[in-house]
Amino acid sequence: MLRTLREEHALVRARMGVVAVAAALAMAACMPASTGDGERVDDRPSPTPTSTATPAPAPAVDTTAPASAEAVGTASAAVRDLTVKGRAPKTGYSREQFGDGWVDVDRNGCDTRNDMLRLRLTDRVMSGECKVLEGSLADPFTDSTVRFVRGGASEVDVDHLVALSDAWQKGAATWDFAKRVAFANDPLNLEPVDAGANRAKGDSDAATWLPPHQGYRCEYVARQAAVKAKYDVWITAAELDAMLRVLDQCPGHELPGPGDQPVIADNVGRAPDAEPTPRASPSRATTGEDALDPDLGTCKAAKAEGYGPYVRGVDPEYDYYRDGDGDGEVCE
Template sequence: MKSRTPGVVCTAALLAVVVTGCSGSQDDKAGGGAPAGTARAALDTLAVKAPASKAGYDREGKFGRAWSDKTDAPGSGNRCDTRNDILARDLVGARNDGSSACVIASGTLDDPYTGRKIRFKRGTGTSSAVQIDHVVALGQAWVSGAQKIGQRKREALANDPLNLIAADGPANGQKSDQDASRWLPKNTAFQCAYVARQIAVKKKYGLTVNPGEKDAMARVLKTCPNEKLPADGAAGVALKPVGK
């Protein structure tokens, strides 16, 4: 009678291969093969749809008064307007003029969009050198699902530190409400972080991407496959007066 031991051994070996092949590491791939927790994985969770009509878009009517210190949680604002919160967060050496704990009068921006240093000075004709950009422009948000999320969430989106960044005024104007398929920062070193933040905002507010936009984002993230998805904007919720 022939021994069946070899067959048992082969079966066990085959089973081991199958089990090994099915098990994953803690870095289990998500989102079409991208590591979990990365912007690339999050991108693959976003719905892909053609842009909706921009009909009905109205900045103040649909997204609230600019820089109104709205947040997701009622009462969690710091009584400083959102523009000054972001200037305080993003400017190096941010200072006020002593008239208000909130109003930022000067500082230096290491501009993420151009890579230049910009000296900011509050005043007529000078304040516009540094603008606060909506990373996902509000017009772009409108055509990618914000029409359906309700007024309160739209106002939160418009004032969410995750979606706001101090940037070179002319670059912000050039961007307008274009998506990533039509505009990316000239500073290529910032493109990964920029796209990752757009994805984080769209994921947080249930917005969509259009096919060209998703392709452009994927091309950028191919150069930085482990770019993490940012969790928040780290704004100074308890902004204190800054010294001269």
């Protein structure tokens, strides 16, 4: 019996020792730890509490969009990277230096002007796959709806956002002909717009003309910057200031990508020094070799009498009428 009691006392003491060790370990866990160099963690400034929630995974990068279609930085940064120089003389400039009218540069079977009209116009009336006869335009220059009627009183022009003569005076005079044709037919540099606003613009740069619709000005200047960067066209100091003033109103506005069209055109059409191919005008009067059709004032009136079309450089009557679409043919 005595032996049994002693054994029980020993077991109790052993159990108490285990409890003491556990308590000691618990106290040690609560005491400040050493950093290993004598500095205690609790002597350091307390870190700012942070959420214990599991952070969301980083969004996946979309690699499906072609790089040429994406923005490539900010427009203001691109403007600052452009070369700044004075304007060169306009000597030698003509529209023909950029190709004979609108060229099917991408060889899709349609000329560039019709490509742009098909892209931007709604409620279109077509002749075949390419030729746009009528349509409505949401004009970015004036923020209004404009009606296009081919061969009549059209109120739509396809504008070169960077005017051809402006480019000529800022580098294009020294380019190869194929580069000028590419420039004149690049969708990045083209926009169907209200004809009146386009003619008010003329060959102005951003220092002397901006679209009346202020909500479009950032995009307008960004597109000009993208075109000038792609083709290495310089800007003047006044132009630099004007472009940055616009872009200050829209910090972070993205620069459009350069697009898919190369800067050297594969299809250049007819070179400016090529002789026009003679052809008999279907409207030429037959009463004499040199007889001309009458000037009826408008193409609408001429067509009503069975006259037209007239081709630039071939038919003298071409000069009677306004070539609103700039395709080298009137009263078509």
